Amino acid sequence: MSKLDAKIPEGPLADKWTNHKAKLHLVNPANRKKIDIIVVGTGLAGSSAASTLGELGYNVKVFCYQDSPRRAHSVAAQGGINAAKNYKNDNDSVYRLFYDMIKGGDYRAREANVYRAAEVSNLVIDHYTALGVPFARDYGGYIDNRSFGGVQVSRTFYAKGQTGQQCMIGAYSALSRQISKGTVTMYPRREMMDLVVIDGKARGIVVRNLITGEIERHSAHAVVLATGGYGTIYYLSTLALNSNGSAAWKAFKKGAYFANPSFVQIHPTSIPVLNDHQCKLTLMSESLRNDGRVWVPKQKGDTRKPNDIPEDERDYYLERRYPAFGNLVPRDVASRAAKERCDAGYGVGPTGLSVYLDFKDAINKKGRQVIEDSYGNLFDMYHKITGESPYETPMRIYPAGHYTMGGLWIDYNLMTTVPGLFAIGEANFSDHGANRLGASSLMQTSGDGYFILPYTIADYLADEIKTPKIATNLPQFDEAEKNARERINKFLSINGTETATSFHKRLGKIMWDYCGMVRNEEGLKKALTLINELKEEFWKNLKVPGTGEELNQELEKAGRVADFMELGKLLVYDALNRKESCGAHFREESQTDTGEAKRNDEQYSYVAAWEFNGDGNEPQLHKEELKFEFVKLQERSYK
Amino acid sequence: MNIKLKIWRQKNAKSKGRFETYQLNDVAEDMSFLEMLDYLNGTLIKNGKEPVAFDHDCREGICGSCGIYINGRPHGNDHRTTTCELRMRLFKDGDTVTLEPWRSASFPVVKDLVVDRSAFDKITNAGGYISVNAGAAQDANAIPVPKHNADVAFDTASCVGCGACVAACKNASAMLFVAAKVTHLAQFPQGRIEAVERIKSMVAKMDELGFGSCTNTRACEAECPKGISISTIAKLNREFISAKIKD
Ligand SMILES: Cc1cc2nc3c(=O)[nH]c(=O)nc-3n(C[C@H](O)[C@H](O)[C@H](O)COP(=O)(O)OP(=O)(O)OC[C@H]3O[C@@H](n4cnc5c(N)ncnc54)[C@H](O)[C@@H]3O)c2cc1C
Ligand code: SF4
Ligand code: FES
Numbered sequence: 001m002s003k004l005d006a007k008i009p010e011g012p013l014a015d016k017w018t019n020h021k022a023k024l025h026l027v028n029p030a031n032r033k034k035i036d037i038i039v040v041g042t043g044l045a046g047s048s049a050a051s052t053l054g055e056l057g058y059n060v061k062v063f064c065y066q067d068s069p070r071r072a073h074s075v076a077a078q079g080g081i082n083a084a085k086n087y088k089n090d091n092d093s094v095y096r097l098f099y100d101m102i103k104g105g106d107y108r109a110r111e112a113n114v115y116r117a118a119e120v121s122n123l124v125i126d127h128y129t130a131l132g133v134p135f136a137r138d139y140g141g142y143i144d145n146r147s148f149g150g151v152q153v154s155r156t157f158y159a160k161g162q163t164g165q166q167c168m169i170g171a172y173s174a175l176s177r178q179i180s181k182g183t184v185t186m187y188p189r190r191e192m193m194d195l196v197v198i199d200g201k202a203r204g205i206v207v208r209n210l211i212t213g214e215i216e217r218h219s220a221h222a223v224v225l226a227t228g229g230y231g232t233i234y235y236l237s238t239l240a241l242n243s244n245g246s247a248a249w250k251a252f253k254k255g256a257y258f259a260n261p262s263f264v265q266i267h268p269t270s271i272p273v274l275n276d277h278q279c280k281l282t283l284m285s286e287s288l289r290n291d292g293r294v295w296v297p298k299q300k301g302d303t304r305k306p307n308d309i310p311e312d313e314r315d316y317y318l319e320r321r322y323p324a325f326g327n328l329v330p331r332d333v334a335s336r337a338a339k340e341r342c343d344a345g346y347g348v349g350p351t352g353l354s355v356y357l358d359f360k361d362a363i364n365k366k367g368r369q370v371i372e373d374s375y376g377n378l379f380d381m382y383h384k385i386t387g388e389s390p391y392e393t394p395m396r397i398y399p400a401g402h403y404t405m406g407g408l409w410i411d412y413n414l415m416t417t418v419p420g421l422f423a424i425g426e427a428n429f430s431d432h433g434a435n436r437l438g439a440s441s442l443m444q445t446s447g448d449g450y451f452i453l454p455y456t457i458a459d460y461l462a463d464e465i466k467t468p469k470i471a472t473n474l475p476q477f478d479e480a481e482k483n484a485r486e487r488i489n490k491f492l493s494i495n496g497t498e499t500a501t502s503f504h505k506r507l508g509k510i511m512w513d514y515c516g517m518v519r520n521e522e523g524l525k526k527a528l529t530l531i532n533e534l535k536e537e538f539w540k541n542l543k544v545p546g547t548g549e550e551l552n553q554e555l556e557k558a559g560r561v562a563d564f565m566e567l568g569k570l571l572v573y574d575a576l577n578r579k580e581s582c583g584a585h586f587r588e589e590s591q592t593d594t595g596e597a598k599r600n601d602e603q604y605s606y607v608a609a610w611e612f613n614g615d616g617n618e619p620q621l622h623k624e625e626l627k628f629e630f631v632k633l634q635e636r637s638y639k
Numbered sequence: 640m641n642i643k644l645k646i647w648r649q650k651n652a653k654s655k656g657r658f659e660t661y662q663l664n665d666v667a668e669d670m671s672f673l674e675m676l677d678y679l680n681g682t683l684i685k686n687g688k689e690p691v692a693f694d695h696d697c698r699e700g701i702c703g704s705c706g707i708y709i710n711g712r713p714h715g716n717d718h719r720t721t722t723c724e725l726r727m728r729l730f731k732d733g734d735t736v737t738l739e740p741w742r743s744a745s746f747p748v749v750k751d752l753v754v755d756r757s758a759f760d761k762i763t764n765a766g767g768y769i770s771v772n773a774g775a776a777q778d779a780n781a782i783p784v785p786k787h788n789a790d791v792a793f794d795t796a797s798c799v800g801c802g803a804c805v806a807a808c809k810n811a812s813a814m815l816f817v818a819a820k821v822t823h824l825a826q827f828p829q830g831r832i833e834a835v836e837r838i839k840s841m842v843a844k845m846d847e848l849g850f851g852s853c854t855n856t857r858a859c860e861a862e863c864p865k866g867i868s869i870s871t872i873a874k875l876n877r878e879f880i881s882a883k884i885k886d
Contacts, residue, residue, distance in 0.1 A: 048773070055772045066702070067704070067756060068703075068756065068760050070760075070800055071697075071703055071800075073697065075701050075702050075703075085779070087780060127773055128779075129776065130771045130775070130776035130829060131771060132792065132826075132827050134790075136789070137783075137784060137786045137789040139786050141784050141785050141786065159793055165701050165799070166793065166796055166797075173763070173767055173769070174768060174773075176763045176764045177768040179760075180764040180765065186760070240698070275667045275670055277670055277678050278670075279698070280698040280699070385669075385726065387669070451774070497685070499681055501681065502681070543685075545684055545687070545689050550650075550651060550750070553692055
């Protein structure tokens with residue numbers, strides 16, 4: 001029997017979660033403190049899960065690589081968090097939020113999971129508000145909402161351009177409270193090196209203490225991965241620099257299937273590359289497209305300053321191609337359109353790899369003050385980085401790797417194919433299909449941690465109450481520790497000439513060129529060859545200074561880059577396999593006459609779940625057919 | 640441009656540190672300060688030397704990981720910026736730039752420019768929260784909160800926990816950090832319930848961890864990358880004194 005039983009409950013969409021909850025087993029409060037749970041990651045997903053499990057009385061251990069849990073990458077989210085509160089009385093509902101996510105995801109997500117994410121979204125907002133998250137309010141004291149990502153209702157809760165940071169502080173405070181109560185033990189500056197599986201069940205992890213270099217063993221009755229996305233595989237991305245795919249990759253190698261790895265969202269509005277030493281692309285929030293107009297010169301290679309180019313010599317290409325949605329088309333569409341213009345030679349800036357985002361008309365119409373109130377902090381950020389003021393000259397933007405819809409395969413209970421191993425937040429795959437809508441990740445990561453995992457994990461743990469504490473001197477722990485040590489020694493002993501960063505940069509370029517915004521068979525095959533060559537070179541010519549018994553940031557990078565080399569190949573296999581275009585996955589071979597993505601529902605309406613098949617072997621594909629009982633599949637059109 | 644870097648090098652918490660000088664050429668002016676350090680590190684590694692350790696992650700001023708004392712100022716010589724937001728555009732060809740870790744007994748040096756700020760987490764654990772369990776809250780709009788309070792809460796909650804306030808203060812006081820948290824949570828009716836206890840336990844923890852006391856030099860406010868106002872400290876003191884009187 002295939003391991004891919006998604007365990008989706010029967011019955012009407014709106015009743016599935018309620019009915020399912022009623023059937024889930026419980027763990028008696030007296031038994032909970034005898035049960036150990038490991039949570040890796042302290043972003044909105046990990047912090048919410050850990051604090052809630054602590055409140056319920058389990059014995060929780062949490063890990064993160066930063067010096068404090070509060071610094072997890074979730075802090076970077078700018079725009080907002082969705083919920084179906086209908087506070088604006090604009091006829092929003094759980095169903096509409098569900099529908100927008102299913103359609104936005106180009107019909108490659110699971111109906112039941114998406115509906116549930118929408119269903120618990122309101123509880124998330126209530127909880128954050130109670131924790132003291134200062135969502136924007138109007139003068140009457142009630143919470144304000146805005147429209148985000150081109151949907152027709154205003155359902156996005158926000159805290160200026162800092163929604164992620166403000167929610168993270170709320171989640172961190174709840175976590176701190178449990179730490180002070182002793183239900184949760186925090187292990188910062190730890191990097192997960194391996195997952196320990198005993199008799200087929202996830203039973204612990206080994207981590208490296210990043211300060212002392214010590215390899216530590218931690219056991220538990222269940223392990224939860226909340227380790228975020230792997231968008232840094234492109235080297236240049238909008239993510240925090242140390243974000244990585246290693247924890248998920250280790251789980252994959254221990255039997256957890258990896259789903260839709262090639263579904264990566266490329267965000268259309270980031271500040272373009274300015275110099276060769278750049279290691280990070282700064283996001284300019286999607287909300288800017290509410291007022292900014294995107295254009296390039298009509299004439300190829302036009303070197304005039306933007307303000308010297310007259311109106312009739314500008315090509316507002318999004319408005320031209322998509323009259324109905326204009327500058328507000330979804331992210332994947334906007335990104336590809338920018339790439340198309342730049343590839344055709346119309347791009348601007350020193351490298352020709354950027355387009356203008358112009359606020360001139362909005363400033364003339366609404367006045368500078370209104371624009372300043374809405375986007376002041378973003379304009380300042382842009383000014384600081386580029387030295388140019390968007391009030392005076394158009395911003396230059398270009399797409400950048402941003403969010404990974406793919407991730408560890410999970411069933412409806414958020415459990416991977418390894419019993420006892422759960423994956424939540426961006427680390428799992430299920431809710432965003434082939435393209436994520438703005439502000440729905442914070443919603444999903446938090447919903448997973450506060451209101452879904454604590455219920456479903458109990459169902460698994462109910463059978464574990466008789467299992468005593470797992471010993472850490474079992475052979476499986478010895479083995480995991482030995483492997484971790486050997487790998488570290490290997491990195492240190494190569495003693496070549498090239499840094500991990502330099503390899504990362506080269507890998508990123510391969511991924512971006514052949515498995516980025518646009519993909520085709522020939523390019524993907526070429527990428528496989530190139531990655532193999534690079535990987536070989538990496539293991540021969542890597543240079544890691546220092547030792548393993550100290551803070552060694554180069555050693556940390558080496559481990560992450562080594563895993564990215566392997567994960568990169570999985571992305572390519574996945575992209576090769578899916579010979580259709582859907583959402584962010586654009587296969588050149590599958591497009592309409594007008595160059596839009598063309599899905600192939602007959603053949604590809606499934607989740608591609610990949611199984612590790614030994615080092616050096618092609619991974620094995622398993623298909624989870626997607627059943628659409630409640631929505632009709634349609635062509636996504638924004639014209 | 641070409642610059643000279645004087646950098647504090649210290650192998651670990653126990654060893655003694657010293658300054659090392661490096662000449663770095665061809666620094667581009669649109670590099671960020673940390674990209675300049677990445678560039679230096681790449682060069683050091685290629686020449687068989689140990690790279691300089693420094694904390695960083697988001698590289699856009701929001702995670703609070705980074706923090707270097709640059710030419711005698713935490714986060715360098717630009718208004719309201721974290722170290723990662725600082726740009727090389729602000730430096731000139733031929734400049735000498737001195738880099739040191741945060742200096743405070745409560746933030747011991749881990750290596751080079753990396754310090755241990757776990758004391759901040761301990762202060763937060765002592766009471767920097769509102770005691771509500773997941774699932775217990777009422778509808779988010781059930782308690783209206785005046786916009787002014789919500790705005791103050793936002794401004795104070797934008798503290799990123801970087802520690803520049805401590806590094807800037809000659810008493811190494813963590814008062815701005817504590818006052819920001821206390822002020823943030825006190826803006827909400829449900830946050831007021833524990834307000835007095837929160838102040839007492841957070842201040843007690845701060846004292847226990849060896850941070851100095853505030854003598855109103857305002858250095859913290861001037862260096863805080865998020866513009867947290869020193870008026871929060873005055874507010875905290877008022878509440879603290881009235882709480883003490885009631886004791
Ligand atoms: C610039 C930017 C803006 C965004 N804006 C929005 C927005 O407005 N709205 C929205 O909904 N979404 C937004 N997103 C997406 C959203 O922020 C993320 O998807 C979400 O925060 C992920 O949360 P998480 O808890 O799953 O993971 P993260 O917050 O990424 O946390 C990962 C955690 O795992 C830990 N970890 C990782 N690997 C290891 C390891 N090997 N060992 C130990 N620990 C490890 C890390 O220390 C960290 O604590 C944005 C993303 C970016 C990049
Ligand atoms: S108060 Fe300011 S300087 Fe102090 S930790 Fe917070 S953000 Fe940093
Ligand atoms: S690296 Fe995140 S604030 Fe500087």
